Amino acid sequence: MQGALSIKNAGKIYDPGGSHVVALDGISLEIVAGEFCVIVGPSGCGKTTLLNAIAGFDQLTAGEIWLDGELMASPGKRLKPGPDRMVVFQHGALFPWKKVLWNVTCGPLKQGRLTQAEANEKAREFLARVGLHGIEDQYPEALSGGQKRRVEIVRALMNDPKVLLLDEPFRALDALTKSVVQEHLLELFDFEPETIFFITHDLEEAIFLADRAVVMTTRPGTIKKIVDVDIPRPRDLKVLTSSRFLALKAELGAAIHEEAKMAFESGERELA
Secondary structure, X not given: OOOOEEEEEEEEEEOOOOOOEEEEEEEEEEEOOOOEEEEEOOOOOOHHHHHHHHXXXXXXXXXXXXXXXXXXXXXXXXXXXXXXXXEEOOOOOOOOOOOHHHHHHHHHHHHOOOOHHHHHHHHHHHHHHOOOOOOOOOOHHHOOHHHHHHHHHHHHHHXXXXXXXXXXXXXXXXXXXXXXXXXXXXXXHHHOOOEEEEEEOOHHHHHHHOOEEEEEOOOXXXXXXXXXXXXXXXXXXXXXXXXXXXXXXXXXXXXHHHHHHHHHHOOOOOOO
16 A cells, blocks of 8 residues: 655754744654544644655655655655545535536546546546445536535545645534535545544544644644554544543543643744
8 A cells, every 4th residue: 555654853944044933843643554643732733744745846945755766855855736636625625617527537537547538437446435325417606515515525536645734624614514524535535545644733633544643732733642543443423432542532631732832822823
């Protein structure tokens, strides 16, 4: 399996000659291929900065990022966005003037990886697995927020990425819709495992989804704690009331509360 991600002493300073905002400081993290890794931390801790560096949207000022043993990014090497690292954002990016089937098949078709028939078949299979059978000919404006998030995840997976990067994709959803979409994401993950790098503020979401949860400190962002989420897969919402889930929530909650309190007291804003 591809998708082994190695982050070595990564650092990022915004405006080094002026305000000198240290967003990331000495981040080192090894993510094995096929791992579901969730990053949690207070606003402004550098979660999105780290994701952007992996995606190729931002450049490191220190350290390195390796993917499957290949150096992808360093201060002298800018990592460009590519289909091997697909991103799903908070606010979505579907083409509103195109139907769902076109939205989810455009990537592999433009890359020449699949024929139209192959792409259509794969798209319909993935959409059905997330409870969206029969919506292929609808436009995005006809979909609910939860349906759009699922379409966006399917579109990303259609490109067969080495790493799937998700930047708080369910943040704007209500609690009930969020729980449904989380279960569908896990169903896709169990069906076709990919390396997933997932950012969230939601502690329960982090534990429910992750193989490992990584807690980051308030700015400058460093890694404070890494917790193995040793809850068996496949998972459903029943695990939310299990003794192990509650113990993990207490352990991670204590670490995050300390950082959130410091972020609030220092007046941090979600700049990174």
